[in-house]
Amino acid sequence: MKTPFSVGTDLVEIDRIKKSVSRESFVKRVFSDDELEYFSTKASPYESMAANWAAKEAFAKALGTGVRGFELKEISCLRDELGAPYLRLCGKAAEAAEGLTFSVSLTHTKEYASAVVLCMEC
Numbered sequence: 180m181k182t183p184f185s186v187g188t189d190l191v192e193i194d195r196i197k198k199s200v201s202r203e204s205f206v207k208r209v210f211s212d213d214e215l216e217y218f219s220t221k222a223s224p225y226e227s228m229a230a231n232w233a234a235k236e237a238f239a240k241a242l243g244t245g246v247r248g249f250e251l252k253e254i255s256c257l258r259d260e261l262g263a264p265y266l267r268l269c270g271k272a273a274e275a276a277e278g279l280t281f282s283v284s285l286t287h288t289k290e291y292a293s294a295v296v297l298c299m300e301c
Contacts, residue, residue, distance in 0.1 A: 183300040187240030189233040190293045196229040209235070211255040213267070229292035230264075230285040231256040237283070238266060241298035242275060249275055256283060256294075266296070 199205045206215070214231055218224035234256040239246045253272035256264055264283045268276055282297040 185241050185243060185298045187237035187242070187296045187298070188294065189236035189240065190291055191229050191233050191236075193225050193229040193287065193290060193292055196232055196292075197225045200225070200228055207252070209251045211252050211269075213255050213257055217257060226287045226292060230287055230294060233292050233294035234264065234266065234283050234285060234296060237294040237296040238272075238281065238298075241281065241296040242279075244275060256285070 209232065210218070210228070218227055221227055235251050235254045236246070238254050249271035253268060253270040255267040255269075257267055258264055264285050266281050266283055276298075278301055280299050280301050282299075284295045286293050
């Protein structure tokens with residue numbers, strides 16, 4: 180990262196993710212076990228799945244690398260006790276983000292989900 184601050188954003192069609200999650204290989208490649216547990220609590224999980232996808236893409240953009248050198252499932256977008264989203268990193272994603280901190284915001288409509296990730300040096 181060249182500057183002490185960067186931002187990444189992503190927008191995705193919820194129907195695109197809904198179709199993709201019908202393939203088990205997609206789900207296993209993209210989402211962590213903790214995310215899957217969170218989705219299982221939702222009556223309709225597709226909006227949350229799409230928002231999490233967008234958060235992973237936005238993270239990679241904020242990091243400045245794109246999705247290189249780590250797997251998407253190493254980025255978990257979880258919710259705290261008040262429902263605020265946060266990123267938990269593991270594996271090579273955590274290594275790539277060493278010395279950085281992130282803030283994430285999610286939103287969705289009936290058709291689209293979006294995420295913004297702010298990246299700052301610690």
